[in-house]
Amino acid sequence: MNQIALPKNMTKDEEVYLALESLFETYGYRKFKMRKFETYALYEEFKSFLVSEYILTFSSPEGKLMALRPDVTLSIVKNTRADETHSDKVFYRENVYRMDRHTKEYREIPQAGVEMIGKVDTAATLEIIRMAKQSLELIDPVSILCLSHMGFVEGILEACQASAHERTQILHCLRTQNVHDLYAIVGDREPRQGWFADLAEALTSRGSYAETLAISRKIAVNSRMNEALDELAYIGDALSELGMAQGIRLDFTMQSDLNYYNGILLQGYVEKYPGVVLTGGRYDRLLTKFQKNLSALGFALALGDLNSCYPNPPEFDADVLLLYSSEISPVLVLQTADALRKEGKRVRLAENAPKGFAAKEIIDLRKEVSSC
Amino acid sequence: MLAAIGYECPEILEDNRKLIFENTENGVRYFLVKPSDVAIYVEKGAADIGVVGKDILLEQNPDLYELLDLGFGKCRMCVAAPVGYREDYDRPIKVATKFVHIAKQYYEGRNREIEIIKLSGSIEIAPIVGLSDVIVDIVETGTTLRENHLEVYEEIVPISARLIANKASSKFKSEEITKIASKLKEGIL
Numbered sequence: 001m002n003q004i005a006l007p008k009n010m011t012k013d014e015e016v017y018l019a020l021e022s023l024f025e026t027y028g029y030r031k032f033k034m035r036k037f038e039t040y041a042l043y044e045e046f047k048s049f050l051v052s053e054y055i056l057t058f059s060s061p062e063g064k065l066m067a068l069r070p071d072v073t074l075s076i077v078k079n080t081r082a083d084e085t086h087s088d089k090v091f092y093r094e095n096v097y098r099m100d101r102h103t104k105e106y107r108e109i110p111q112a113g114v115e116m117i118g119k120v121d122t123a124a125t126l127e128i129i130r131m132a133k134q135s136l137e138l139i140d141p142v143s144i145l146c147l148s149h150m151g152f153v154e155g156i157l158e159a160c161q162a163s164a165h166e167r168t169q170i171l172h173c174l175r176t177q178n179v180h181d182l183y184a185i186v187g188d189r190e191p192r193q194g195w196f197a198d199l200a201e202a203l204t205s206r207g208s209y210a211e212t213l214a215i216s217r218k219i220a221v222n223s224r225m226n227e228a229l230d231e232l233a234y235i236g237d238a239l240s241e242l243g244m245a246q247g248i249r250l251d252f253t254m255q256s257d258l259n260y261y262n263g264i265l266l267q268g269y270v271e272k273y274p275g276v277v278l279t280g281g282r283y284d285r286l287l288t289k290f291q292k293n294l295s296a297l298g299f300a301l302a303l304g305d306l307n308s309c310y311p312n313p314p315e316f317d318a319d320v321l322l323l324y325s326s327e328i329s330p331v332l333v334l335q336t337a338d339a340l341r342k343e344g345k346r347v348r349l350a351e352n353a354p355k356g357f358a359a360k361e362i363i364d365l366r367k368e369v370s371s372c
Numbered sequence: 373m374l375a376a377i378g379y380e381c382p383e384i385l386e387d388n389r390k391l392i393f394e395n396t397e398n399g400v401r402y403f404l405v406k407p408s409d410v411a412i413y414v415e416k417g418a419a420d421i422g423v424v425g426k427d428i429l430l431e432q433n434p435d436l437y438e439l440l441d442l443g444f445g446k447c448r449m450c451v452a453a454p455v456g457y458r459e460d461y462d463r464p465i466k467v468a469t470k471f472v473h474i475a476k477q478y479y480e481g482r483n484r485e486i487e488i489i490k491l492s493g494s495i496e497i498a499p500i501v502g503l504s505d506v507i508v509d510i511v512e513t514g515t516t517l518r519e520n521h522l523e524v525y526e527e528i529v530p531i532s533a534r535l536i537a538n539k540a541s542s543k544f545k546s547e548e549i550t551k552i553a554s555k556l557k558e559g560i561l
Contacts, residue, residue: 102412142544144543144544146543165481176436176437176438177437177438177439178437178438178439180440180441181438181441204439204550204553206542206546206547206550249543253437269539269540269543269544270540271540271544273417273540274415274416274417274418274538274540274541275415275416275417275435275539275540276435276539276540
């Protein structure tokens with residue numbers, strides 16, 4: 001069988017996606033394909049799970065309300081083959097349709113990711129963390145993967161004796177590293193003297209995984225926090241043993257919806273992308289809402305803005321621009337082009353040089369034939 | 373404040389119309405942008421850090437870190453109404469404001485139905501001419517309210533200038549950003 005040649009001028013997102021697909025395949029993950037739309041009822045039921053509450057809808061010919069997919073995980077969870085003894089490991093590359101927060105316009109966003117559903121043990125967790133870090137490195141060797149734990153975040157809420165209304169405010173303060181406003185909300189309920197100062201240190205720590213873990217131990221005042229830190233400590237030791245500790249940090253400012261997520265959370269950054277490029281975590285609680293007694297862990301990469309952050313414009317549109325005229329034998333034109341292609345060159349045929357076209361070399365058959 | 377901690381940029385003090393000022397010696401570049409645009413510049417990574425009012429952060433809810441309350445530019449986000457205003461609980465309140473999100477959040481928290489009238493400026497006129505019942509706006513000294521026969525009806529939240537940082541920059545330029553935040557904090561305390 002002939003080998004399929006890859007295009008020479010690939011954009012960053014195309015390049016990354018091909019590399020990600022190979023990576024995910026080496027871990028034995030199967031590709032999950034799905035339709036661009038689902039029934040609206042699925043998203044209506046799990047609206048708070050979605051990044052944006054605005055969903056593009058349309059009516060099917062039968063009058064059923066459909067939606068252009070705003071999220072991939074829900075479709076995978078709904079259709080998973082996993083059960084209590086057989087896990088499901090899938091990867092995907094799909095577009096999702098979401099409203100842009102700034103422009104208030106809908107955008108088609110390419111996304112790639114993996115989901116592991118079934119029994120998520122420590123080996124599976126380490127595997128996902130490793131895949132997440134490797135995925136980031138495929139985008140940019142300068143990358144950082146941050147880990148957090150929902151149990152630790154819930155432990156902070158418990159320690160602050162937060163009311164339902166305060167919980168939202170506290171979570172916002174944690175997410176924005178805003179300890180000054182957090183103190184204004186629950187400063188009167190400090191679990192012990194100096195606890196908020198230690199919390200500020202833990203939230204703003206820029207140190208290594210081990211250093212942040214040690215700082216966080218100082219604020220652990222309940223079993224939830226201690227159990228979460230024990231799990232993170234075990235993962236940290238395993239990552240060191242596997243030689244993977246480089247570029248992995250703890251960051252307790254990250255969080256997800258308490259209704260769906262539990263356990264480990266992931267967030268990834270690459271040097272030239274101004275936001276979070278990778279998000280993920282453990283979401284057993286979502287599975288419970290689907291009446292499935294299973295665990296799940298996964299991550300998604302937002303590939304939408306990679307091309308503007310990592311521009312890769314081709315220097316030339318083709319290697320050779322081959323100019324011809326109707327007076328020249330078409331067979332000769334095609335034979336000349338074929339001979340050049342056999343040398344591995346990209347050849348564009350044209351009667352006149354196209355506007356704005358950049359070629360490494362121009363061969364003008366019109367001159368060559370007329371001079372014969 | 374930034375000059376006092378070693379990030380001076382004398383070019384800023386010159387009389388010109390420049391919007392970007394650079395001091396290559398201390399590796400800093402300043403952008404002068406509208407207050408409402410500061411958070412966008414930082415969230416999108418065009419600037420690593422910024423100084424912005426809490427009102428903008430509450431209104432736009434950008435995805436970034438709020439590192440420090442800088443303690444200046446102090447004022448209050450308030451509901452103001454004509455002197456002697458009495459709330460009619462039988463109908464939604466008509467609220468004129470520039471701060472749509474803050475107003476909605478505040479009244480949602482009180483489980484109160486409202487009708488928002490979005491304005492861009494001179495908000496104080498709205499209740500006087502019957503366009504709205506109340507306004508949600510920033511109050512500094514209260515002089516503008518008094519001169520327009522309005523008064524603070526309820527205080528929503530205190531406002532001041534905040535130091536903000538891009539989340540990705542905080543990871544890759546953590547040392548520099550932490551240094552700036554710590555020095556500014558020392559200056560405030």
